[in-house]
Amino acid sequence: MQRLSISPLRRLLRQSAAKRGLRPGEVVFTGDPRDNPVRISTFVYDESSLQEAENVGLNEACDLLHTPGVTWLNVDGVHDPSIIESIGETIGLHRLVQEDIAHTTQRAKVEEFDGYIYAVVPMLRFDAEAYETHIEQVSLVLGDTWVVSFLEDPEDVFDPVRLRLRQGAPLRKAQSDRLFAALLDVIVDGYFVTFEAIGDLAAEVEEHAIEHSSADVQVGLNALRRELITLRRVIWPVREVLAQLQRTEHPLIHNDTRPYLRDTYDHVVQALDIVESLRDLMAGVLDLYMTMLSNRMNEVMKVLTVVSTVFIPITFISSVYGMNFAYMPELHWRYGYPMALGAMAFVAVGLLLYFKHKHWT
DSSP states (O other): OOSSSSSSSHHHHHHHHHHTTTOOTTOOOOOOOOOSOOOEEEEEEESSSEEESSOOOOOHHHHTTTTTEEEEEEEEEOHHHHHHHHHHHHHHHOOOHHHHHHHHHHHHEEEEETTTTEEEEEEEEETTTTTTEEEEEEEEEOOOSSSEEESSOOOOOOOOHHHHTTHHHHHHHHEEEEEEEEHHHHHHHHHHHHHHHHHHHHHHHHHHHHHOOOOOHHHHHHHHHHHHHHHHHHHHHHHHHHHHHHHHOTTSSOGHHHHHHHHHHHHHHHHHHHHHHHHHHHHHHHHHHHHHHHHHHHHHHHHHHHHHHHHHHHHHHHTTSSSOOOOOGGOOOOTTTHHHHHHHHHHHHHHHHHHTTOOOO
């Protein structure tokens, strides 16, 4: 079992501190340094056609936002502020929205503007080797005929949506808000994959806690508990995002999309219930571990107490005959030494038999 290198909370505080001194609306990346290039992929589709492209140039991608049909622009990487600004100017994003996209420590939220809706939700990946959850900020912008998604890293959970678009699913017949809802849904469904990994690791730690009493067990338990606290803090606002999207009267959210948003909301509630269950499980495992540790210590103390109790009368007998008085009757007796040893052995055996009779050993 390994100790966490840096907790998500510490990372959040470190990245948030990087914003100090910046004026509102300044687009500056605050995440961990990255050297991979920003990649843009596009899906342009309607009911009868689909155009998919990888590694699209910035100018071409911006032009596709004005083409007929529904356009999905996926940007892998927010560490280049110039790309965020270019796309933001093309679709009319407010400077504060562009700032939020680049600042990767945003709380999950949704903001409504004239002509578009901006949502921030976390995407999770759990590293079982380091007992660490990788939390990636995903920014989604919904327009009348387009959806733009901004991710920190190339890895995402959007493959099911891509597959549905390629297969000509009913999603192709719907408007852009259905694509927006589908992306939110697969992000939330990805939480359960993380919970499954944490649950498997929790079972492993529980088994290890029962069989062993090493300090690594407690380190692993505390690491998992910290991760679950962080997950609850991160996922809880997502419920508010889905609730607000259900209630909104914004013209970009159509009535036929609301049932899908309600379904995703139910998934978020279920995810929070699982987090609470896992936290209770970890608390129970920790209590079990501490109880077993205490029982092992009690067993050790029990053995030491029995040994000490047996040797107390033996020590008393030997100390009595160790006194240097001239007129002790047994000192000059021929059988004094064997009788003293016999008395010690008799007392020791007698005490052991008495403890066994009382079921103390």
